[in-house]
Every structure is written in structure tokens, then in C-alpha cells.
Amino acid sequence: MRGEFKVKDGKLVVVDVDVRDGHFTGTHLSGDFFLEPDSALEQINAGVDAMPASSTVAQLSAAISARLSPDVHMVGFDPEAVAIAVRRAAGKATGWDDLTFDLIGPQVMDPTLHVALDQVIPDEVSRGVRNPVMRLWDWDRPLVVIGSFQSVRNEVDAENARRYGIKVVRRITGGGAMFMEPGNCITFSLVVPGSLVEGLSYEQSYAYLDDWVLEALQEVGVHASYKPLNDISSDKGKIGGAAQRRLVDGTVLHHVTMSYDIDADKMLEVLRIGREKLSDKGIRSANKRVDPMRSQTGMSRHQIFDHFLTYFRSRYRCVDAGYTDEEMAAAHSLLDTKFNNPEWTYRVP
The missing domain is CATH 3.30.930.10 (Bira Bifunctional Protein; Domain 2)
Known part of the structure; x- marks a missing residue:
């Protein structure tokens, strides 16, 4: 499933994700945002994986934030934007x-x-x-x-x-x-x-x-x-x-x-x-x-x-x-x- 969210005055966030046994898996984040270091992309994906498919934006955002190391810089988007895109992918939110x-x-x-x-x-x-x-x-x-x-x-x-x-x-x-x-x-x-x-x-x-x-x-x-x-x-x-x-x-x-x-x-x-x-x-x-x-x-x-x-x-x-x-x-x-x-x-x- 795919979900997209365009951040106001920011960047486009795209999430491709599967749901198995009621949980997210195989998350892939992409978009025209800026992110340092490169390894943070996998941290964000891992923050979504294994979360219940019923998770709220707040719960997903918290799980992503918990995975991010202190040196991560997200420019043009944030964990909440990723969470909204995930919810859209799961059909819980609409564009x-x-x-x-x-x-x-x-x-x-x-x-x-x-x-x-x-x-x-x-x-x-x-x-x-x-x-x-x-x-x-x-x-x-x-x-x-x-x-x-x-x-x-x-x-x-x-x-x-x-x-x-x-x-x-x-x-x-x-x-x-x-x-x-x-x-x-x-x-x-x-x-x-x-x-x-x-x-x-x-x-x-x-x-x-x-x-x-x-x-x-x-x-x-x-x-x-x-x-x-x-x-x-x-x-x-x-x-x-x-x-x-x-x-x-x-x-x-x-x-x-x-x-x-x-x-x-x-x-x-x-x-x-x-x-x-x-x-x-x-x-x-x-x-x-x-x-x-x-x-x-x-x-x-x-x-x-x-x-x-x-x-x-x-x-x-x-x-x-x-x-x-x-x-x-x-x-x-x-x-x-x-x-x-x-x-x-x-x-x-």
C-alpha cells in the first residue's frame, strides 16, 4: 500500500508499506525531503515496522522518534508527516x-x-x-x-x-x-x-x-x-x-x-x-x-x-x-x- 503527504511549506513524503497479521511490515520511505545521515532512512522505516496497523498518528510518530539517533536532521518533514503518510497508506486517512x-x-x-x-x-x-x-x-x-x-x-x-x-x-x-x-x-x-x-x-x-x-x-x-x-x-x-x-x-x-x-x-x-x-x-x-x-x-x-x-x-x-x-x-x-x-x-x- 502507498500513502503520500505533502507537508505545508515543506516536502513530499511517500510511504510504501505492507500489513501482515495486523502489523506494518516492509516499510519504505521516500520523497524529496532532506535527511542526514543516510542511515536515518532505515531508522525511520524500522520505527514503523511491527507497529499495529491500527496505530494512531501520535503512536507512529512516537515510535519513529524513539528510533532516531540524536544526530539525525530531518529537513522539510518530520516523524508526524511520515505517520500521516503511513495512515493514508493503510486507508485510515484520505487525501x-x-x-x-x-x-x-x-x-x-x-x-x-x-x-x-x-x-x-x-x-x-x-x-x-x-x-x-x-x-x-x-x-x-x-x-x-x-x-x-x-x-x-x-x-x-x-x-x-x-x-x-x-x-x-x-x-x-x-x-x-x-x-x-x-x-x-x-x-x-x-x-x-x-x-x-x-x-x-x-x-x-x-x-x-x-x-x-x-x-x-x-x-x-x-x-x-x-x-x-x-x-x-x-x-x-x-x-x-x-x-x-x-x-x-x-x-x-x-x-x-x-x-x-x-x-x-x-x-x-x-x-x-x-x-x-x-x-x-x-x-x-x-x-x-x-x-x-x-x-x-x-x-x-x-x-x-x-x-x-x-x-x-x-x-x-x-x-x-x-x-x-x-x-x-x-x-x-x-x-x-x-x-x-x-x-x-x-x-x-
Whole structure:
């Protein structure tokens, strides 16, 4: 069996291995990494051999580390990367190429429905009634979406939100507030099985799941990079942030919002924390805008949507898809029972 793992900003690790009597055997490590001395290759192989085929990434990594002599230098990879490749070889972890995604383009709707769909769709992926999903949001009215653990009172100026007709909704993931007006942001949700991030820490999984969009941004002239824990930055500053939620079975909801062209003055009036954050960046005067995606690309928002969809199709196996009647009915039901319910919205006052 063969497993591969590309280390973020590092090298490719390839492991060929057999399983006999429930244990790994005949391990052969290869890749474009650097390793000194040469004899360390056999030490790593020996660290995997005889380990139970059910071993976790942590157990395999510990067994490999225990075999390495003090003079070993691993450049571009580490024992954990080898362990992940072993797990993939054994079919316990998956790579992007093992998946077929349902790709859903932007569909204009009440943004609260998108928040609800981020609960509906991961449940379907978890139950196996949906492929993994990559979907783009679009919306027709303003909304502030706060993180699962944020305080409404601390984050939102209620009087100004009412004055502008902006509702507040709490999502199921952590992280910070999203200030959403029609056309001002680009948001996508990615729902994948837990096996895709097998063995990765939360921080590593953010970088791993954001990798495709960083490459897509490079193609349209945005020199983007991942900034721990959950930010996407460019050479001109932060452009977006990510949030995650993992279901009991490991299914991952990963969504990202990036600024296209935001009315910073209005955002400062509505978001209390936003005032402090943006004042640190020197955005204090009237008529300032946060427009990194528009100014850096020169593209319309829908051109960027199209580019993201085209890039994702070129990189991964996809089928074009839409929302089912059952999904939309479930999302509408959640509006009544949860996302429009003050008990949920104000669970952290």
C-alpha cells in the first residue's frame, strides 16, 4: 500500500508499506525531503515496522522518534508527516485525490439561510448522503454573524445595527464577527470527512484546508499567505479569516470570509470590537473602505467567484451541484427553531 503527504511549506513524503497479521511490515520511505545521515532512512522505516496497523498518528510518530539517533536532521518533514503518510497508506486517512466534491456556486438568499446550511450540510456529509462539499455564499441583505462564543453586547452596537436594519445571527463555529452587506465579502464553506485532516493539529488543519484558496488568490494577483491561527493575509494586510467546527465523527466544517469591498465607516459603527481593531490599522477617517480583494485584483466579485470555482475544479475531482429541497426545508426549519431564536442568539448576552 502507498500513502503520500505533502507537508505545508515543506516536502513530499511517500510511504510504501505492507500489513501482515495486523502489523506494518516492509516499510519504505521516500520523497524529496532532506535527511542526514543516510542511515536515518532505515531508522525511520524500522520505527514503523511491527507497529499495529491500527496505530494512531501520535503512536507512529512516537515510535519513529524513539528510533532516531540524536544526530539525525530531518529537513522539510518530520516523524508526524511520515505517520500521516503511513495512515493514508493503510486507508485510515484520505487525501484530496480520494474525494469527489459537490461544488455549489453562489446562490443569492437570506444570509441567515447560509448560516443554517452550515449546520445542515455537515450533518449530511457525516451521514454519507452528501459528497464532501465546497460551496460559495451570496446574499441579498445585511447581517452580522457572530462567533459561537462571542458576546452580542460586547461585539455589536445594537442601536446602530437597528438603525441600519442589520440583524445579528450566531453561527455554530467560533471566531470573530462577520460584517456582511450585499456584495461586500467573499465567503465559502468547505465540508470534508475527518479522515482528510487525520493526524493534523487544529492549526495545521486550517493551513491545509486553506491551501487551495491561497493558490487561487495568487493566480488573480493577491500575494496571500496563511497566518496562524486562522487568518489569510496579503502583502498589504489581512484579507480574511477562517473558522471550523468538527462533528462527533470528525467531519469538518471549515468556512472562510474575505473582504471584497467593505464600508469601514458603517462597520465601525455597528461592530464595537471592529472599532478597536481597525483603529490599530490607522483606519479612522470618514469614507475609508476595506477593499483588498477588489483593489488588488481589479476583478468584479462574480469574476472572483468564477475563478475560485474554475480553480477548485482544476485541482480536485468535482461534480456541479445545488441545494436539494430537503436541505432548504431543513435550513428554513432551523431559522425558526435556532438561528432566529433569541435564546440561541443571546446565549452569550
